[in-house]
Amino acid sequence: MSEKKPSLWLRLIAWVVYIYIYAPILILIIFSFNTQKINVRWEGFTLDWYRVLFRNAEVMLATRNTLMIAIVSTITATVIGTLAALALQRYRFRGYTISESILYIPVIIPEVVMGISLLAFFSQVGIRLGLNTIMLAHIAFSIPFVTLVVRARLHGFDRAIEEAAMDLGANELVTFWRVTLPTIIPGVLSGALLAFTLSLDDYVITYFTAGPGSTTLPLRIFSMVRFAVTPEVNALSTLWVLTVFVLLLIGQIAQRRRT
């Protein structure tokens, strides 16, 4: 669907929607540089809120926790989820359909239900809530997304290349390492990127599986927002938005390079 140019009306509506999407975020960023604390009136430029933010020990601890959880859960979920994608895309085995259905559960169940079920489970089994339980939960909800993304990538994969490698004398392991992995690596990386951002962003499931001392950034921002509107949150948000923007841009450019 392309040839005909969109009409003026359509273009206008689309740009109004884009403004609607971006205006709140731009406002957020602008007011992180405002000297005034309470009113949303522009008073003057300052970087004080960033200074306050970096001196906030709780925020720094939450940042460290968030990154640690995201890194551990991304690596684990990417490895396990990629294996599952290979299994589902290339093999037929007894239990195939049920395995596939189990994989879809985290995608469709409401987050709050997954959160309370993990809370109930951990307390029933007697695992103390903390960073460990958050990681276990994040791995659980990330695996299916990694599998979905990697599977989509495997879909167009030509197995003849692998067979050729085997014919030339490579064993399964060498073939996987030298032929299969390099081909699916873009899918694996975008799966990992998805898992990483899902973990960074998660509030609901983390909320139910966090214990004392294991606050993450989303939890921290929530309590900051709940109690007072302060430009410190704006500063934090600005840094977050910029980080995400740069990460996504790198992803986009990398993808374009490849195609």
Added chain:
Amino acid sequence: MEGTKSVPRPARGLGLIKKLREQPEYQGWALISPTIIYLILFLILPLLLVVVLSFLARGTYGNVVYRLNLDNYSRLFDPLYLRILSYSLGVAALTTVITILIGYPLAYYIARVPERQRSMLLFLILVPFWTNFIIRIYAWIMILRSEGLLNTFLLNLGVIDAPLDILYTPTAVLIGMVYEFLPFMVLPLYTSLEKIEMAQLEAAADLGARPWVGFLRITLPLSIPGMIAGSILVFIPAMGMFVVPDLMGGAKTVLVGNLIRNQFLTARDWPFGAAGSMVLLLITLVFTLIYTRKAGFGEELLV
């Protein structure tokens, strides 16, 4: 397993490796088992626990008493809880409809611009979507609160004399929900709109159909799968949402998500909260089944 009797132990291990090398089914199992074992442990078992919990009772001190009963479910028919349930359904449905109304023209536009621009426009939709959703709620709190941007602006213009109370009302919750879930609607809509062949519309025009007839008869019906996929992606999380009502709705707006959360963390009536979760899960399941029946578990859902 022939000849297992005579084969000594170390060779049995080799037999397994041999099986793994020669039988594809064993390879498939080997690859899928980490995922399945993990998800049984940290997804299926917890969910089964909630199912069991929903048939138990609450003890005096918020503990769980092992007495099988259906009281938790019958309590959900209390008018108070029925109202919460129907209110949540209403909010989720309204959110879905509004995201369709806003998202459709946008998706339609992106599907029609030259291909080079499309990935950029999609990228622009994804950026806020990847930004933490509490940050996005916070942005709207800044705008909507009584001394916020909107009120300051309108007061200065002289349009209003006193600040509008929008924040901490159901309207605010709706504004927040629509903003949160819009990308979930735009992406699947775009996927199905993009696939429509321009030739079909041209053929319709050649046969004398006006543009809007072409839209109603061709474009709209062909975009229904995307619309259904988007609706599932918006409706399900909107049903269970408790963070937006918490931050933007004040104490007045209680949705099913808030109810479940409160039963687990404040009222400490886990069995009742579990029953509420079961109902929420059931609604989710019914909607997903309707979708998969209607459209098949298509790629629209998996952008």
